[in-house]
Amino acid sequence: MAEMIPVKERMKREQVSMPEQGPKGRIYNFKEVPLGYTQEQAIYEAQRCLQCKNPKCMKGCPAEINIPKFIEKIVEEDFAGAYLEILKTDDLPAITGRVCPQEEQCQQVCILEKQRKPIAIGRLERFVADWARKNNIHGSLPQISKKEQKVAIVGSGPAGLTCAADLAKLGYEVTIFEALHQPGGVLVYGIPEFRLPKSIVEYEVKEIEKLGVKVITNFVVGATRSVDELTREFDAIFLANGAGAPRFMNIPGENLNDVYSANEFLTRSNLMKAYAFPEYDTPIKIGKRAATIGAGNVAMDSARTALRLGAEKSYIVYRRSRKEVPARAEEVHHAEEEGIIFNFLTLPVKVLGDDKGNVMGMECLKMELGEPDDSGRRRPIPIPGSNFVIEVDMVIDAIGASANPIVARSATGVEINQWGYFIIDDKTKTTTKEGIFAGGDIVRGSATIISAVGDAKVAARAVNEFLSSGKSLRKSK
């Protein structure tokens, strides 16, 4: 057991940085970039935790993890204990430990953030989850007696998986319906291998299946069966089908052959493993010069994927300035390290092509910042006559997603708002139809993995309350 060190000593220590694959080598492979803490590093970092009596970090965690407690276990070198502590509320720790924007959540409210060196909670969570996986430590199976009520969950992304795990632990019979051939949703089709290895997603899904959750893949709710049909077989339903549809700029030339939505580009590379073509059958364009439009996390993922696939130049084209970039600082940092070229204050107006449909370039306008807009950010205004052409042979639209209507279309009485997202009661995540709940991106629009996890936990409690009071979708027929 490592020693508890005096508070003064803890305050003096710097945050332990995480070893990484260097940028020169990693742009030629799809292996994970951050390599994770060693045991020594994890203990050293964990020792810094002040173990606050009133821990603010916990309030910043939508997954409701008892953060000080699991960190204390790390100091005690009881890594299995730390894992089981996290698992009490978060069944995707190796995933959330990697892709949560901790700097905006738990770490932002950490008392040590004032000295700009918050506890690296995400890295510690990742260490614990990876250690448990390597050492074959598993959560205990629910001891509760099985309940008869059945819950259907639409979508096996972070929201669906979390809600399923929570409800299975309460004894419900849970079935997840997944449209694709592999469970994980955005965790498998959206986030690249170099940020989140797919073997880890597969592992954590299997752990959730061990709780008794049934995952049915190749089942498109809204096509194979309607939500209405599911209400006849299930007592409650949680809709977590994700944001779904890609958005385009609606500029001329956008349907040229080598213009991708980020969804298509990333799905080909991540889910279908086109980066390993021809071992895998799905092809993908290898552009020499790729332009990614947008500057969110998905844009960073796309630009970095293009680079790894073999692009000599990979650009980010963003209409606002560096200050407004929505991606995580860590992602921007990694992208810059790898040589991604950022074109700020640049607005694409036309994709140029030849008569065969190949992309030859992208015409853009220079922008300047005006007065703040509705979002509080300074509005970018095009500078007339500033047109110029970026020479590229492929373009990736990473400007966000909109609601895919196929689930909603099949759910009578479940209302959507003007953008197609489900209308819910925020406290219970109940839709306009009692017994049907919704959470994650199909409610929020494009948000984060952790907010989806948070929604799912709230929804699971509400489902339990609904079913415990003797109500059921089947009875309401």
Add this chain to the structure above:
Amino acid sequence: MYKVVNKERLHEIIYSMWIEAPEVASSVQPGQFIILMIKEKGERIPLTVADFNREKGLIRIVFQIVGKTSEELSTLEEGDKLFSFIGPLGKETEIRNYGKVITVGGGTGIACIHPITRALKEAGNEVISIIGARNKELIIMEKELKLASSELIVTTDDGSYGRKGFVTQVLKELLDKDKSIKKIWTIGPPIMMKVTCETTKHYPVETIVSLNSIMVDGTGMCGSCRVTIGGEAKFVCTDGPEFDGQLVDWEEFSNRLSRYKGSEKKSWDLYHQHNHTCNCGGRTN
């Protein structure tokens, strides 16, 4: 699940398979499609449903060898299983009693037009079907189409069977002599659908085409299948696959179908180097 329960070779390079997929079979409607994967490392390919049997839980697919995946699919035997099979996807054909209608099928499009033709007839329409191919051997599912329609006309380019000429010639004759035709459906190679639409453009009859774009998920998530319809970008997977043929930007559609030509050839060549098991005669696409 997804077991091949029946396999039939309709032509040297055209195959028919009945696949066990009860969930899809119970809800499929004419005009819809499925997406399948042969194996975990395979690609996702869309195929329009050629027939279905709800009681037995079966879906029939008909495909022509055009590349590696379709060739590999043709090597599966009865009892083999597919890795993935999802559907039914896309919107169903708008089936109602229009009166007198025409369905036109070319190549493997003959198979796709089949359930639509049958449903139209069952809905009370008088359905004239025109099916065409380069030669007699390539005319598939003639018996089924004969049964499904009120009248069947067969054409071959070389005159080796039925009427000599293209489907469009017969179509034009029918439209000229019969003003009561209410609607036309045509499925086949892009060039055939395009030419059909050029033929029918001068008549006051709507022509519906069914597009088979390159897709990944097939559920509206990726936008790979987008096509310009009447100046607006639409997704074939969720807005289609059927559209008013006069509104389709055919040039863009054909261009986008050729997006992966290089990769497809590489895949095909490698496959042939390693294990050429079919009898296609080394045909390259």
